[in-house]
């Protein structure tokens with residue numbers, strides 16, 4: 001249902017009330033609070049609007065003080081926003097991000113409004129993030145734009161040994177998790193780890209760089225990112241990719257996650273997307289971004305080459321995105337014996353490789369060059385970007 005199909009809205013009433021609020025910030029806040037109620041069906045809209053309007057008049061006209069008004073607005077706001085969000089109609093396009101805020105914070109843990117709890121016992125600092133992002137349409141000679149906020153998320157698996165997930169193993173499961181976390185902390189390996197019980201641990205602070213992605217490449221509609229340790233946050237699941245052929249379907253390529261791990265990944269991702277306005281298309285797996293500049297092969301690290309539960313984590317299936325390492329920089333991919341001349345196996349990273357190969361061949365044909373020659377052009381562009389990125393990375397990286 002769009003706004004155009006709604007009966008005449010009570011908006012003028014809201015605006016009349018708003019005009020009585022002297023302080024512009026308070027007025028804006030009021031309008032933001034009652035704004036979402038416009039998407040409620042008329043009967044419910046009235047139901048929620050009346051208390052807000054009455055409260056507004058009571059506070060605004062009788063008490064007048066901005067302080068009292070703020071106290072009222074804070075109390076009234078949450079139920080209205082929450083109900084409105086639940087009743088919002090389904091519309092085309094990416095779903096809107098719900099508001100997620102920090103409810104409580106101590107040295108030990110943080111709690112968020114969407115149920116996320118982050119344990120801080122293993123938190124460490126490294127050095128503050130700063131990185132270059134390159135405009136996709138920019139000339140090869142152009143420098144990047146310096147940025148500080150995370151541009152995306154890379155999902156990993158810890159590849160630590162896995163015990164049977166059974167009540168009788170509880171003590172050993174806990175011990176294995178602790179030793180894994182100590183290792184991750186020593187290595188400054190990820191920003192977050194989700195253990196087998198679904199507990200979320202902060203390791204490297206969000207403001208800092210973690211050693212999670214090494215040589216890597218990703219791109220969205222506007223920006224190219226080279227080496228994602230600084231530009232992307234790293235979330236790792238305590239999980240292990242089984243040996244090839246060992247999986248229940250014979251593929252052996254998909255680490256097993258507990259349902260609690262998937263639920264925690266969804267609320268953690270939701271919080272980070274809301275906090276940093278990260279595009280959903282920039283939430284990808286290590287196998288999708290990993291490259292090896294020594295031999296120009298993509299997929300050097302292969303965690304989550306298949307089976308990452310994108311939809312259950314609240315993300316689109318980004319395995320279908322053509323791999324930017326191939327389309328922008330001419331990397332090749334022989335992971336899992338990929339052969340572009342053969343029909344590609346369904347699912348996982350193969351979808352993105354096949355799409356990228358097709359795109360690269362079409363671009364080469366349009367330019368009247370062979371794919372191999374076009375790859376050489378792209379490789380030069382990669383080397384140039386890599387040198388630019390290294391120039392701003394801290395020494396020793």
Ligand SMILES: [Zn+2]
Pocket residue numbers: 155156157212286301303
């Ligand atoms: Zn990884």
